[in-house]
Amino acid sequence: LRYLLDHVNPHFAQRWGSLSRVIFSFQIENESQGHMSTFNARWMCDINTQIRSLVNNGVLLSTGGDVDFGLSLRLENFQCSALDLISLHDYTMNEDYSRGKFQEAIRLAQQYGKRVYVEEFGGRGDIEMAQALNRIAATAHQQGLPWLVWQVVPNARSGDYEFFTKDRIAWTAFE
Numbered sequence: 001l002r003y004l005l006d007h008v009n010p011h012f013a014q015r016w017g018s019l020s021r022v023i024f025s026f027q028i029e030n031e032s033q034g035h036m037s038t039f040n041a042r043w044m045c046d047i048n049t050q051i052r053s054l055v056n057n058g059v060l061l062s063t064g065g066d067v068d069f070g071l072s073l074r075l076e077n078f079q080c081s082a083l084d085l086i087s088l089h090d091y092t093m094n095e096d097y098s099r100g101k102f103q104e105a106i107r108l109a110q111q112y113g114k115r116v117y118v119e120e121f122g123g124r125g126d127i128e129m130a131q132a133l134n135r136i137a138a139t140a141h142q143q144g145l146p147w148l149v150w151q152v153v154p155n156a157r158s159g160d161y162e163f164f165t166k167d168r169i170a171w172t173a174f175e
Contacts, residue, residue, distance in 0.1 A: 020058030027064030034067035045080035065089035069101040087119035118147035126167035
């Protein structure tokens with residue numbers, strides 16, 4: 001961690017850990033400890049507490065999400081003083097279910113002084129991704145939650161969850 005945070009960014013001529021005039025989040029592990037029957041519920045807080053000691057206060061630290069709403073909304077993450085951002089992941093296409101989880105996340109964020117955003121959602125392929133953008137992104141927007149799509153890439157492969165710029169239906173929905 002120290003090696004990474006001491007790396008000097010050639011564009012800013014500063015070490016990553018000293019940047020404070022930009023908005024970014026360190027995401028230690030995408031979907032950390034997901035799909036595991038046992039896990040360390042404090043791992044995300046412990047690792048970010050260590051990182052917090054190596055960065056300026058202006059750097060926002062994030063959970064990096066988890067495999068679904070249930071794991072993304074772990075109370076331990078909201079209670080962790082080292083975390084600023086709680087990212088939500090889920091691939092449901094049910095907007096009512098998502099709305100309920102978004103409202104739960106907002107309530108927890110307000111209670112614990114955190115920020116919440118929808119970081120990973122979608123569907124497999126062009127049509128499902130467009131549906132997810134029209135349903136889940138729209139629901140997040142209605143709740144006042146910022147959102148972004150997972151991994152925008154140019155080389156489309158059918159059946160993947162990545163967001164492909166060559167998928168015309170999804171790209172139109174995104175635009």
